[in-house]
Amino acid sequence: MPENTPSDLRADCSNCFGLCCVALAFSASADFAVDKDIGTPCRNLLADYRCGIHTELRPAGFSGCTVYDCFGAGQKTSQVTFGGESWRASADTAKSMFAVFPVMRQLHELLWYLTEALALPAARSVHADLRAALEETERLTRTAPEAFGAVDVAGHRESVNVLLLRTSELVRAGTPKIRNKRIRRGADLIGAKLQGADLRGANLRGAYLIGADLRGADLRLADLIGADLRDADVRGANLAESVFLTQVQLNAARGDARTTFPAALTRPSHW
Template sequence: MLAEARRDLTADCSRCSGLCCVVPAFAASADFAIDKPAGTPCPNLQPDARCGVHDQLRDRGFPGCVVFDCFGAGQRVTEDTFPGRDWRTDAATAAAVSAVFPVMRQLTELLWHLTEARTLLPAGSLATEVATAHARTEELTRAAADELAGLDAATLRREVGELLGRVSDAARADVPDRARDRRGADLMGAALRGADLHGASLRGAYLIGADLRGADLRRADLLGADLRAADLRGADLTGALFLTQPQLTAATGDAGTSLPGYLTRPAHWATSAGPATGGGRRGRRPRRR
């Protein structure tokens, strides 16, 4: 199962040393209640490397912390790259960790998507390319700290992104009467209630605050789509491609939202389905043939 294949790509804070509370910078905004320089511990970080307000983050003005996911990068850096070394007691280690953690986080996110890509393809040349890219990226996570710090992660992301684009095209090719692609589209606040987006590419689309109630997002490619404050109540995301837990956590949904089996319903979502939204497969306008 995909969830089992991604077991090592799931954050385990008990095996980390609070890196997400130290390395990134925070800017006071709707996502963070305070300014925090990069490399400086958040004042909420406790001596045991746990967050002191973890169960109150949204109420305390830190929703950005809730939606952050390192895809297991934290425990890899703590246990594998710097075993036995503590940034809290060694300034040199702290500087090195700050250089490595952002790179490792990019690698683990790529592994998250490549692991899914391997389940989407039949045997063939494209599947072989994906397996090779997965093995290469996994090997990079085991590199020494200086090699990781100097890695050209942007180029690697572009290369893997192009490969995942071809995987997406292949995986969506058999969707009947597929909705038109909206890759990279500016759909902020868009009225997409009940929209037919079945099999569409929404890769990198800006869907901030979009009304997607009851929308048909089955087998839609959502890699990198910005779903902050998007309303997914009653939407159908069954089989959606390259969707991550942080994307869901940044959105709003309810018990009527259908999700891929490998993702969990965010705790802040409504526990019951809302009133009929007039969308989804039942309520959409018939497509022209």
């Protein structure tokens, strides 16, 4: 992902009506201190739509909030789809907005991946198709509120995924062959001992890397789309040229000042 990632793909809470704190549900767990239903404002949401315990989220039991990222779907829903009208305006507006936001978030995640793919020289042969897919995805984000329910997100995601898979293959071509047969797409690598491992060009799409030891590992050009990095130890790991890494994944992992990652992402404050 290039440094000049479009600003509308980065969360801008100042232009959002706290949608992630209202429209989504969560259950009491290690990530959230309380249960909350869809449409019920979080008890920590202030009148100005900001979080009342933003700097204390982790010690207060809301670590899940520090991991979440909307890819800019919050401000798009708030300021574009609903023209700056808050969910507090009426019950009908709230119902519609809470239905739109999760769909918008999925579309913005696809925009993130497509934007990154278009910045990869190795994928030049599919850039025209990627650009067309990006334009179609952007068109879908501008669907009228009342028509969002008809958007076939699953079908669109499937067609985009074909292009992202091809992009991954092109980018990873020529990298060293991974000899460890456990390192594969969708692999169960929970708690795996991979300290210092050479994982260049590895296909780790959808892999379960929860609590894995990746200290000092080389993950350049590794495809990490959908990989679960919760509590993965990436201290000193090289993620700088990894493919399709997101802020959510970075937030969920445990890194340090030596961890390198794509310039479009931000070092989590809790590292």
